[in-house]
Amino acid sequence: MQAAPPLIHWTEQGTDHAVRWHSEAGMPPPKRVAVADDTMNADTAYRLACEGTALLWRGDFQNARQLLQALARRADHKHGKGKKKPAKVAASPTEAFHLHRQAQSQRARTLAMLLIPFEPGYTIPLRRAPDVKLACNEAYGRGDDAFVISLRELLGLVGAHEWRKAGVAIPALGARIHPHYGVFSPVRGEYVQLVADTPLPKNTKVAFDIGAGTGVLSAVLARRGVPQVIATDMDRRALSCARENIARLGLDEQVQLLEADMFPPGRAPLVVCNPPWVPARPSSSIEHAVYDPESRMLKAFLAGLKDHLSEGGEGWLILSDLAEHLGLRPREHLLEWIAQAGLVVLGRHDVRPVHPKATDADDPLHAARAAEVTSLWRLGAA
Template structure:
């Protein structure tokens, strides 16, 4: 259990108890813990969770799920009251709205993470009406040789990820499913996949690099489009395993090689593709590394190293949403400046509007920005290989 975060200590039955602590979000073990069961009401549980007191559940598992739902309702009710109280005040800037939303998300997650579930060795839950989660936890965590404690909310995420992995996500461009692993971002936003499926390939693009491959979906699309060899890179162990499994499922292992590398593999290619995290910011959990890019590290790293890894006349494809621009987290001028400073020029840009539910949900806290979001595939070349067309953009 290499990702445990120390020990959880508590008092139970007049004796000191302890178990290994697991948190994918990287949160330390709670210092205050009380034993809870079916006799605890939701209001008491909510008050304790807000105070930072964890509830180690000893009652019926399904009742724990109901209690978690009750906590969610109380958090949402509190958020609704806060929104109504701010309704008459001066509107916040998009950046202020985003940071406020992130803080609320973090506080919500921290509160809900206070409801804890015990596990015996082998990922067995010793509670009444507990489901068999051994396969799901084994996929997410690997073997568990000793007892441990984790949050119910995290466990439900593991169970949900197991279902995603089992059923897969349909990718029209492949006419097949991609099976995401726990902790690897699922390609549910199909518009960026379609951009890669439809953009014109550079001439003689027999080799391509897929930087930050994740599930391997873009590598698979490139291979299906006729690219003879694709080198897919990632640093995350789960992503590497996930990509290899998906590539093998699709029968593309002879074309696609998945390797561990920080951004670029060695050498040059006529096509280098990257779909970095779209928002600058600090991730609060493993899965958020696919969404938040601290200090735009991956975006800047890709742009900064692209020219050195392109063959003469080759193209780099940057797939990026402009949501960060609408949220005031990055400007178009900054992005174009990073492109220019990296010795690159823009050959063309292909745009598409997202079709996911939040883009048209007026109740979403970031609706004003999401409603204007555009996802783009930027086709980039080294400046010495093309005539500048930046003014057309």
């Protein structure tokens, strides 16, 4: 039996209310809720938010957006962003990472305290509210009931809708990939280019793509001439996204999508996987593409790879070494897991990231990001 959705409770003009609470990050409904409008100033709103009191907005929607920006400026100032010296100097890259994640979490909790009401049919009952019905239907499906959501999450949903419409240019495809809400966008093109440039094993008639996401790597392999690509993912949003992208690119006949945990049945001469790179706990659904607690997916891929490779086949592991520079996963551990799985390293192709954070000296993890290398490890059976 499916659990009843969580409810958010508040009192307004002497009347008690309770409606469905929605949080993609899995945050519980706030226990304290105050009704707020255009008369509330940013300092009062920030104080209440820091104390754990959520603000259910009843004023002008655009004013709520401006208030959220003001709250963000106060949160950034509190956590040292923009100052010459941080509030606390980390003793190591690992501590810097944990302090950074802690600050991110605190900031997210504070900014999530500004709430927006929805009426059935994804209507926002506020002045100057935008029409977000299409974006909400894409992300959540049909909406027949009232609910409350944080403004920050709503703006993220609207932003994802715009990303989906515009798409992301993929030079390796000569086309665009359109990410859906909750599916990690392939904005780091260097790892895609590695898959496009690495020579295919001989007689690659079938390839497995483990963790398909948007379907970008399956599309690259199909465009390279692999007759059959079988892609798996456990996330239904990802499968829907990949299916739409594959269809748009006209690759339906070559790419098959399966809802599966890791490997499809059988063996293939090429098995590709781009697991999350950082062994830490994700704080939202989309962060599962970046954070992998205890390197679970990485370990599962290595442990099962040998049993799914054809004779003479290759497994391509696409992995950043950012975790190594942060002190979260030594290179020795990766090499041990490869050996324990009965695998050998056939070769490795490296590339340096070109995303903006790699050159942002103000980023608290700049030293690690500046040293980061993304690699395609070619693995074979020992």
